[in-house]
Amino acid sequence: MRTAYSVETVRAAERALMARLPEGALMQRAAAGLAAACADLLGRVYGSRVVLLVGSGDNGGDALYAGARLARRGAGVTAVLLAPGRAHAGGLDALRRAGGRVTGADDAEGPIARADLVMDGIVGIGGKGGLRPDAERLVGLADRSRAAVVAVDLPSGVEADTGEVRGAAVRADLTVTFGTYKPGLLVDPAREYAGIVRLVDIGLELPGEAELEALQHADVARLLPSPAAESDKYRRGVVGIAAGSARYPGAAVLAVSGALRGGAGAVRYVGPAGDAVIARFPETLVSDAGPARAGRVQAWVVGPGAGDDAATVAEVLAADVPVLLDADGLRLAERDAVRGRTAPTLMTPHAGEAAALLGVRREEVEGARLAAARELAAAYRATVLLKGSTTLVADDGGGAVRVNATGTPWLATAGSGDVLSGLAGSLLAAGLAARDAGSAAAHLHGLAGRFAADGAPAGAHDVAALIPEAWRDVYH
Template sequence: MRSAHTVEQVRAAEAELMTRLPEGALMQRAAAGLAYAVIDLLGEAYGRRVLLLVGSGDNGGDALYAGVLLARRGVQVEAWLLSDRAHEAGVAALTGAGGRVVRITGADSQSGGRRPDVVVDGIVGIGGRAGLRPEAEAALEAVRGAPTVAVDVPSGVDVDTGEVAGAHVRADVTITFGTHKVAHLVDPAASACGVVHLVDIGLDLPDATVEALQPEDVAALLPRPDPDAQKYARGVVGIRAGSAQYPGAALLSVAGANSGLCGMVRYVGDVADQVRATHPEVVGAGRVQAWVVGSGGGNGAADQLTEALQDRVPTVIDADALRSVVGPVPVPAILTPHAGELAAMLRVERGEVENRPLEHARRAAATYGAVVLLKGRHTLVVEPDGRVRATTTGTPWLATAGAGDVLGGLIGALLAAGLEPYDAASVGSWLHGAAATLASAGGPVTASQVAASIPAAVRALAEA
């Protein structure tokens, strides 16, 4: 499990560790990890040029001491000090190692000479606020286009919420220490982090409230048939989706469910003949262990939801059916909105959800007493108690018509197979992204191809 901790949790763990270490040892650990990551990005050290953007905090000290190690490897290191206060011991060490230190005053920064091969962002650490001061903005503008490595988090993002406000660093690589932070997993800040590399510095941390499943976690949670299993024991999922106007939604919802993860799929709706023609394994009305409702239901989605809820089984509520959710859902449920649908449910503007997805997903989960799966680049799965899993699998090509219908069906199959809603939603989201990556192979992908690749994604987990 990839765990993301808050600033308060990290600070407490660091303080406890420092009582057991010599003074300065923790910063030296961080600096060493940062320096080796920069060398990996450079490919070679000797003769390369690295620019450090240094603020007043400890991550500025991390950058300075990393600069010392780089200078000793033959890197030409220059540090721009963007504050009247800097880590003086780090400044002295870098100067002693042959690095160049420049104090930047006002908002005027000039790169001067050859563009650096790598810029190290040590401007603001995890204790900073969102946004940047003018001198930091000017420094970033002066080196625009150079590969950037952020120390702990990209400067200017909100670490505990994943929000951004105004100017911030967009890193190619982020080197973080001890644990991931919320901003590494939650957009929009996560999109500014680039590739995140974790350096273990020996922190003893509590349980995290924001996590990201890893392949081994998904493999452990996936329901697998017993040796003597039969189809009913493996779970039956029902699909109430599609309409005469939107028959494709039914076909795609069924395709997501009919991926072999449960024993049987039932379809009840207006396009049963088309569903059976495409999916001959699918049967009609009968007893189910879970329902999937709403995709392409149009004006009939409200009735679909009412009928499904009468069975008192776990239910995935998607698309058109979300408009009929006006209070706490009376069964274990998973709501699967995109930003616009969640905005309508919470009566806010879409931009507010996109700017603060974690806040709004948590609010919706508490309001409706259901697991909320907020679709996005990093989809968020949120429990009513505030726990969060962020999905980091997938590809930008997954932003395609019908992909959400496949996702709903897949999650429904996992519910029917016995997973709790929080696990079904997060495992389903992870598999959906993994299947899309397999189907895409770096290029365009359709929703039907994603559904067809779900078994391959499951097999890849078993092989790993």
């Protein structure tokens, strides 16, 4: 599992470690890892041209010491100082002794244009509010150059704790981060600025409670249900799907397709699209008697393609089993009905739906996804799966937010969310907690999307068909 910690936690851990180490030792550890990562990216250090964009803080010091290491290996290194009087003195001295050059921002255009690698040491993890004009100009020069851009700890201009980007920011090819991941490296929109992220261990001792968790294959494998010898379809769980309408029968079919591949033993369908569901999936248990009389289930999925059927949404929310609320169900559900539930609720909005529920503009949710997921979970006393290029799963009780990035932009296709809802609902019925069901479903759904697309467009039905392959991939 990858974990990300807040700036405050990281700084406390750094202070504790520095108190036990010789002065400057921690920065030297970071610089050694940074220089090694840059050398790997360059391939051949001797004769390469490296430009350091150096701010006034320790981030600039890391860049200067790393630059000195590269200079000693034969690279031509030029440090561009944004605040010449406040650059890290020890790092600056080390670079000069190694043969590096130092210049001001006004003379940076030529060195950057000729550079093979530009190292971003402008602002550290405490930076907020975008870049100042002098730094923005240098970043623009780097963007227009042929150089690879390496960010030190975090791309300058992105906010470490929130993943927000409030103005101009560095777009890195590689980010070398120290001690632990920072939330902004794992959450969009900041994540897309980070490029490939390489973690350098500098010996930090961090507490158990992280801000973010990113599940890996092994973590998901431990969560997924596996039938035992004595299992039957009812012991494995039954998921109910209340979805679709005369106008949107396909939503019901797609939700059922995800549910059938999600680990539960059986799928009950309730709604007006029964004929379409049976024609495609004859193993489905179909009822037209309404949710309360459909038969026993261990979880419900309600909302995909439901149109204006508020009565069915209300009936499902009244059930004393876990409920996944998606699509039209999010719009039709009474807030108090969700807040008053005693059984778990998993809400699965995209940014537009989350914005409508929070009463804000979509752009506000997209710009501050972590805050939006947490706020929505608290407001509805539910677990929230906020869909997007990085999917977030937040519990109403706080704690670490789960983040998933296994998906692909090709998943932005009609019906993909319906498949995800069925899959997550089936995991709920199989006994997973809402946070685990949402996290595991997002991981599998993203993998299935990658397998289905393979660099080309894919439909939602293609994604559903490859969930078993994603499941097997998690175990191998």
